[in-house]
Amino acid sequence: MGSSVNGPEVHCPTVHAEREGCAGEVAKEGRLKWTPGLPIKTSGERRGCDSMGPGRPERIGGNMNNICALIVDDSSVMRKIVERSLRQAGLSIAQVLEAGNGAEALAAVQKNKVDLILCDINMPVMDGLEFVKQLSGVESAKGIPVVMITTEGSEGHVVQALSAGARGYIRKPFTPDQVKEHVLPVLEAK
Amino acid sequence: MNSPNPALSSAQSRECWLPTLQLAMQEVFELMLACPLEVPVELPLEEGLDITSMVGLAGQLCGILTVRCSAKSAARMASRMLGIDAETAGPEMWDAVGEICNMVAGNFKNKITGLGDGCMLSVPTVITGAEYNLHSMVNEEMHTTLLFEGEPVVLSLEVHN
Numbered sequence: 001m002g003s004s005v006n007g008p009e010v011h012c013p014t015v016h017a018e019r020e021g022c023a024g025e026v027a028k029e030g031r032l033k034w035t036p037g038l039p040i041k042t043s044g045e046r047r048g049c050d051s052m053g054p055g056r057p058e059r060i061g062g063n064m065n066n067i068c069a070l071i072v073d074d075s076s077v078m079r080k081i082v083e084r085s086l087r088q089a090g091l092s093i094a095q096v097l098e099a100g101n102g103a104e105a106l107a108a109v110q111k112n113k114v115d116l117i118l119c120d121i122n123m124p125v126m127d128g129l130e131f132v133k134q135l136s137g138v139e140s141a142k143g144i145p146v147v148m149i150t151t152e153g154s155e156g157h158v159v160q161a162l163s164a165g166a167r168g169y170i171r172k173p174f175t176p177d178q179v180k181e182h183v184l185p186v187l188e189a190k
Numbered sequence: 191m192n193s194p195n196p197a198l199s200s201a202q203s204r205e206c207w208l209p210t211l212q213l214a215m216q217e218v219f220e221l222m223l224a225c226p227l228e229v230p231v232e233l234p235l236e237e238g239l240d241i242t243s244m245v246g247l248a249g250q251l252c253g254i255l256t257v258r259c260s261a262k263s264a265a266r267m268a269s270r271m272l273g274i275d276a277e278t279a280g281p282e283m284w285d286a287v288g289e290i291c292n293m294v295a296g297n298f299k300n301k302i303t304g305l306g307d308g309c310m311l312s313v314p315t316v317i318t319g320a321e322y323n324l325h326s327m328v329n330e331e332m333h334t335t336l337l338f339e340g341e342p343v344v345l346s347l348e349v350h351n
Contacts, residue, residue, distance in 0.1 A: 074313065075292075077285040080272050081222065122292075122311060151296025154306025171300070172293045173221035 066094040067115040067187070072105040072131065073149070074123040078172075082118050082149060082179070089180035091187075100124075102131025109141045116187060119166075121150040121157065132164040145186040149174065207302070207347070208332045214298040215257075215336060215345050218290055223270040227336040227343070234335065234342040240320040241283070243291035247299070250308035253349040254326055255298070257291040261318070263341045288314030294345065326350065 071079045079098050099105035103126040121128035135141050145167040153171035161169055168182040219227045239258040247253050268286035269276035292314045299305040326348055333346035
């Protein structure tokens, strides 16, 4: 496949999600200006999630309260939607960490006390399946439940994800109720 | 993954693809944007559709799935997905349209028997501007137009046999 772009701009939303300004534009030769190693972004209240911090998550009525969730997706729009769905599911979230790929997510779990990971599969740099495999080798990440949220909804992908260590699987498009249905049980079982 | 799949290559089996594509897009808009898409009574003019989102398909089905809409519609989509003011939507609208295209492609392939595991999706790419030519090794093309808040959104699947 070839494309002749004459005038219009070509954007990779994945990159735009992470970088402002020039990143994400494709040069006329078709090369993407990609800058790996982007910083982890955080949102929400900053309490209860730093390593050894005072506000560690508490169990109330079987559910986790004040949890720290790590959302891994190359789309910033999707990360925001997942965060909103978690809140609509009734989870008390103290902090949300965001990562644009598996490599960033691995760095995040090593620096932070994370209670839940929601992870896309198709991502640049390191995909979600590879991330889950590598996560099992991180001592500080033992027992953190991972729920995949992805467009890859085939049985084969589900099996691969669960074999790699994921505890749940949500297909896009999804509703907040589906997020609740898949996330609460894995948190309760943690 | 690239072994021939007779169920995918017969013209008869592809007859259902267009309504399946339409359904895939309608589900994405209903679930993720809380906005049902309407089927136009008459085909609207495809003017000003200067946002194009593309996702490549590779494997047992090779081709490109594209979603085209106006910048105004793209901003409205971002607004609905993120709860932001459409007037202030910037790069978010590219990301939103790209993610919609990605979800439509994934939803579509998951509805076609044999495609779920046999077809991979690329990350989405978004083109802004209408004056461009896209050349792909297409043998078959199907497209449908639906209305999002009264504005046309064109969904196309270009297949390379």
